[in-house]
Amino acid sequence: MLFWKLFLQSLVFIYACVAIAEFLSRKADKMFNRSGEVK
Amino acid sequence: MNLGILIAVLVYEIVVIVGLGLYFSKKQKHNEEGGFLLSNRDLPVAVVAVTLALTVLGTPHIFGLFEMSWHIGATSIWFGLAHVILLVVACTSTALWARRLRITSMPEMIDKIFGQVPRLMVACVMAGLIWGILTLEAQGIGIVFATVTGISIQKGAIIGGVLGILYVSLAGMKEIGWVNLINCVVMYVGLIVAMIYMTLGLPEGGWGRVADFYINQDQAYMLSLVGTPELLFTFALGTVLSVVFCQSISQQLMQPAMAAKSEKTIRKALWIAAPINGLFGIFIVCLGLAAKANPEFNPLGPKMAGTTMLMNTLPAWLVAWLFAALLAAVLSSFAMAVMAPATIFTIDIYKNLFNPDATEADERRVTRIGIFVLGILAMGVAGYLPPIVSAINWLFAWMTPVFWLIIFGLFWKRSNAAAIWTMLISWVCNGLWSFTSLPEIIGLVGAPNVYVTLATSIIIGGVLTMILPGKPGLFISSSADRKISSSVDLTS
Numbered sequence: 186m187l188f189w190k191l192f193l194q195s196l197v198f199i200y201a202c203v204a205i206a207e208f209l210s211r212k213a214d215k216m217f218n219r220s221g222e223v224k
Numbered sequence: 225m226n227l228g229i230l231i232a233v234l235v236y237e238i239v240v241i242v243g244l245g246l247y248f249s250k251k252q253k254h255n256e257e258g259g260f261l262l263s264n265r266d267l268p269v270a271v272v273a274v275t276l277a278l279t280v281l282g283t284p285h286i287f288g289l290f291e292m293s294w295h296i297g298a299t300s301i302w303f304g305l306a307h308v309i310l311l312v313v314a315c316t317s318t319a320l321w322a323r324r325l326r327i328t329s330m331p332e333m334i335d336k337i338f339g340q341v342p343r344l345m346v347a348c349v350m351a352g353l354i355w356g357i358l359t360l361e362a363q364g365i366g367i368v369f370a371t372v373t374g375i376s377i378q379k380g381a382i383i384g385g386v387l388g389i390l391y392v393s394l395a396g397m398k399e400i401g402w403v404n405l406i407n408c409v410v411m412y413v414g415l416i417v418a419m420i421y422m423t424l425g426l427p428e429g430g431w432g433r434v435a436d437f438y439i440n441q442d443q444a445y446m447l448s449l450v451g452t453p454e455l456l457f458t459f460a461l462g463t464v465l466s467v468v469f470c471q472s473i474s475q476q477l478m479q480p481a482m483a484a485k486s487e488k489t490i491r492k493a494l495w496i497a498a499p500i501n502g503l504f505g506i507f508i509v510c511l512g513l514a515a516k517a518n519p520e521f522n523p524l525g526p527k528m529a530g531t532t533m534l535m536n537t538l539p540a541w542l543v544a545w546l547f548a549a550l551l552a553a554v555l556s557s558f559a560m561a562v563m564a565p566a567t568i569f570t571i572d573i574y575k576n577l578f579n580p581d582a583t584e585a586d587e588r589r590v591t592r593i594g595i596f597v598l599g600i601l602a603m604g605v606a607g608y609l610p611p612i613v614s615a616i617n618w619l620f621a622w623m624t625p626v627f628w629l630i631i632f633g634l635f636w637k638r639s640n641a642a643a644i645w646t647m648l649i650s651w652v653c654n655g656l657w658s659f660t661s662l663p664e665i666i667g668l669v670g671a672p673n674v675y676v677t678l679a680t681s682i683i684i685g686g687v688l689t690m691i692l693p694g695k696p697g698l699f700i701s702s703s704a705d706r707k708i709s710s711s712v713d714l715t716s
Contacts, residue, residue, distance in 0.1 A: 187431045187447060188419070188510045191298055192503065194449050198305060199502045202312050203494055210316035210491075 229544040230373040236410075236548055237387050237555070244402050245394025252395055260396035260588040261328055261567050262483040269489050271401040273496035274408040275480040275560070276315070280307050280471055281501050282557030283364025286550055289505050293512030294526035297438070297446025300512075302460035304505025306467040308498045314472045315494035319481035321634060321699075323490070328482065329571040330475045334626070337633035337698050338643045340576075345647055346626055347572035351565035354476050355598055356619045358561035362388075362606035364554045371531045372547045378606065384551070385603035388558035393595050396588070397483045400559045407552035408500065414549035415507045418534070418542055425537045426514060437517035446513070458670075466674035469627045470620035475564040504553070562602070566594030618658055621673035625650035625681040632689050632697070639694030646685035650677045 252259050267275070285304065292300035327333050330350060335343035362381045365388070369380025392400055427433060438446045445451050451460075471477050484490045508530075515521045515529040524532055535543060570590045575582045582590075625647050633643070656662045657676045663669045 187435050187513070188423070188506065191301060191449060191510065192506050195301060195305065195502055195506055196499065199308050199498050202308060203498050206312040206316045207491065207494070210320075213317075 226373050226540075226543075229540065229547060230369075230375075232544050233548045233551060234383070234387075237551065238390075240406055241387060241390050241399075241403055242394070244406075245390065245399045248395035248398045248402065252398065259584055260591060261570070262479070263396065263398040263401065265483055266485055267398070267401050267480070267483045267489070268485060269492045270496065271405050272480055272484045272489055273493035274404045274500060275401045275556075276311060276477065276493060277497040277500035278404050278408060278553065278556035279477055279480060279560040280310060280467075280557070281504055282361050282554050282561075283367075284360075285504055286508060286553060287364065287367060289508040290512045290515075290530040291526045293509040294516050294529070296451060296455055296459060297443070297513065298449050298509055299445075299451030299455045299459060301449055301505050301509050302456075303463055304502045306460075306464040307471075308502035309464055310468050310471050310477075311494060311498050311501060313468055314477055314481065315490050315497070318472045318630070319478060319484075319490050320487055321630075322478050322482055323484070323487055329568050330473055330478055330626075331568060331572040333630065334643075335576075337630065337638050339640050342629075342640065342643045342647070343572060343576075345644065347568050349622055349647075349651070350475055350626070351568040353470075353619050353622050354474065354561055354564045354568075355602065357476070358558065358565070358598065358602045359605050360619075361554055361558040361561050362602040365551070365558060366606050368547065368550050368554060372535070372543065381603050381606035384555065384558070385599055385606070387551075388555050388562060389595060389599040391555055391559040392563045393592050396591070397479065397563070400556070400563065401480065401483070403559075404556050407556060410545075411549040411552045412500070414542075414545040415504070418538060418546050418549075419507055419510070421538055421542060422511060422514065422534070427518065431514075434514050434517040438513075462672040462674060465678060466620045466672060469674065469678065470623035473627045473630055474623060475568055476560045479560065479564055479567060562595050562599045563591075565598055566591045569594045618654075618673055621654050621677045622651060624674055624677035625685060628681040628685050632685060634699045635697045636700075637689050637694045637697055639689050639692045642685065642688035642692045642694065645688055646681060649684050650680040653677065653680050 285307075289300055289303060292303065322330070322333060325333055325336055327336070329347070331343045331347035334346045362385055363377065365384030366377035366379075366381030369375055369384060370377045373380070375383075391403060423430065429436070435447055438444060445455075450456060481490050484493065511534065512526075512530045515524075515533040516526075518529075518533065521529040521533045521536075534546060538546065570582075570587050574590050575587065579586065629643050629646060632638075654673050654677050657673050663671060
């Protein structure tokens with residue numbers, strides 16, 4: 186079904202983006218030594 | 225006019241907005257700093273997630289996607305996916321930087337990096353730009369009302385504008401967040417029920433017949449997310465660049481993130497916000513494709529076929545629900561689009577230039593005045609605006625140089641003069657690209673404005689930053705680190 190095909194493709198794209206960005210962001214934080222969190 | 229539907233939806237919106245607004249207004253500690261503008265920086269994951277998702281999910285997602293799906297098919301879903309990339313960039317970088325600098329407005333960040341003059345330039349342009357988006361959202365509210373109830377766009381914009389002002393003026397950021405949470409649930413459940421109903425109501429053959437319509441016309445690419453290479457380059461890439469470079473440093477999107485409880489809240493919120501925003505487009509695009517493939521609605525054309533199909537196919541109770549759902553999507557964007565420029569006015573103009581000792585009560589009063597004035601002005605012009613999608617692309621291109629200057633200023637070098645000249649040159653080029661025959665002269669007719677501002681930002685901004693004197697980037701400068709660390713609490 187057209188709807189489910191587009192829905193699943195988009196869902197995979199969305200979570201792939203989120204996971205990759207989260208990984209890169211944590212790496213970058215370590216690189217710039219700014220892993221501290223602001224309360 | 226469908227009076228029953230109009231009254232039912234208005235009662236729902238008023239009960240939710242005024243009820244929650246008054247509740248949080250009474251509960252709010254009135255003298256605590258940042259209470260109205262940033263909800264005392266205490267918003268939880270679910271509220272931050274839906275507010276981030278709905279802030280950048282408005283009129284273009286509904287009417288723009290209905291129309292785009294008619295012309296380019298499923299590739300138009302990239303409009304939604306561009307907003308996913310935007311949320312990813314914001315929640316993993318710019319929003320975290322904004323929190324670490326403990327700012328209330330994005331021009332304040334520019335001040336910390338470059339100084340007072342660039343701050344005022346960005347404040348004026350960003351407030352104007354977001355007000356431009358606000359006028360388009362007001363137009364969108366008017367169109368939603370006009371489509372469902374038959375009243376004029378102007379009257380619809382006024383009714384919706386009043387709801388939008390109530391959405392934000394009673395308790396500020398906290399009210400926006402919690403009303404968004406309820407509206408988001410209503411919106412998604414409504415969309416899913418409408419989709420099931422539409423699927424059951426499709427002519428014999430269902431979605432297979434919709435697909436056959438495009439395949440038989442040799443337009444199978446209309447059913448694919450990646451479409452054609454040409455569409456990917458002109459539409460998908462242009463939209464991603466335009467949306468990401470403008471909105472990821474926009475006050476509108478940053479303010480809910482600044483109001484989050486912690487950085488962890490923002491990171492967790494991304495996992496919810498991204499699918500809420502990105503999947504919305506699938507519903508609209510599929511409905512648009514089904515409307516075009518249906519011989520009953522095809523002759524109505526791209527602007528009317530989708531909405532007319534919904535009105536004619538769904539029962540009255542579901543039309544009312546869908547009306548509430550679409551209104552929720554547009555009103556939430558309207559609320560942040562009126563809150564953001566009012567915040568910029570309060571923090572960067574009123575407090576920065578005229579009353580540095582302003583109390584929380586002063587800030588709240590000035591912000592409310594700003595909300596009323598900007599909201600009423602937006603309602604006034606909503607009926608006389610250009611088509612939504614073309615206007616939004618021009619507006620978005622204005623912030624591209626600010627995005628790159630923030631990157632340069634945080635991680636490379638801070639040059640006040642380079643910042644001022646880069647912004648001025650980029651903005652002049654954006655104007656020339658839109659209002660003169662420059663694109664024809666250089667043979668690039670149809671190229672989006674963001675390509676122009678992106679090129680000027682990187683090339684001119686990069687060269688000027690390199691050759692003009694300046695200080696090391698704020699996040700790589702040890703003295704700046706000490707300054708930031710002393711003003712905020714950094715814990716490893």
